[in-house]
Amino acid sequence: MRSSFLRSMLCLLFAFCYIAGSAQSKRTISGVVRDAEGNGVSGITFKVKGTSTQGITSSDGTFTVSAATNDVIEFTSVGFAANDVTVGSGNSLSVTMTSDVRDLNEVIVTGFGVKKETRKLSYAVTEVKGTELLRANTPNLANALQGKVAGVMINQGAGGPTSASRIRIRGNASLSGNTQPLFVIDGVLIQPGTSGADSWGGASDFGNQINNLNA
Structure with missing residues (x-):
């Protein structure tokens, strides 16, 4: 009877270990980042908090990232408020960014069509209103x-x-x-x-x- 009890406890322990391992296993998550109007937003930086995994959304706002359940992905970009999204059990994410006009006062659109913070530019900029x-x-x-x-x-x-x-x-x-x-x-x-x-x-x-x- 004691051996049966030990076997049951071992099986239960293995089951818990398997569940915990499955929860922590990384998988490919795909998604799209949109603005308040529902348009895909390119150039949004995303980063899995606590890791070095990061990337940038494509021209239509889509992205793929390797993450595990309960990981937190931070989405940031100039002109938008930061958005933290927790990975669930699914393999897809839909993220909506809200504009933050407070940051736009320090942003300039370069000749290449790229938005950059003025203080991060390596050349002089003059603004004429x-x-x-x-x-x-x-x-x-x-x-x-x-x-x-x-x-x-x-x-x-x-x-x-x-x-x-x-x-x-x-x-x-x-x-x-x-x-x-x-x-x-x-x-x-x-x-x-x-x-x-x-x-x-x-x-x-x-x-x-x-x-x-x-x-």
């Missing part, structure tokens, strides 16, 4: 920037109000004389230069795309 452009009282966006950014010189063309304005950054540092910057507006690349205003020769100056943007 829309109210300052309106105060310039000029319909040309390039001319409205005159005197607003250190090291930037803007000269209006000699062809009148419709002629292109030449923008020089930190002097003439190009063999061709063209130091015009590249404008990125809502992800659209705009080249402000014209052949008549930026190069040698007698080409006519009919303005450029920047003239179509109202300050």
Whole structure:
């Protein structure tokens, strides 16, 4: 009778060990991160707390991660409030991020379309607010920037109000004389230069795309 009792206790102990081991075994968890409107959000950083496992969501907000039941996954990104999600028994997660406008005051969108905190940039950044452009009282966006950014010189063309304005950054540092910057507006690349205003020769100056943007 005593041997039967010992066998029963051993079986029970093995069962508990098996359950505990199963609970702690890692598996592949897939999911998607969405914003408040239900759109997939890319570039969200996720990390399994207490481990070195981490990653970033893809362009459509999907992700995969190796985690165990009861693991806590932290989702963070600039412009969103941090969100901790506990892994359950399933193999999929649906995460909703809420915007945090308090962080947006210290964020800049680089020319590559990447949001980064201003203090983490390795180069100088100058911010010009829309109210300052309106105060310039000029319909040309390039001319409205005159005197607003250190090291930037803007000269209006000699062809009148419709002629292109030449923008020089930190002097003439190009063999061709063209130091015009590249404008990125809502992800659209705009080249402000014209052949008549930026190069040698007698080409006519009919303005450029920047003239179509109202300050």
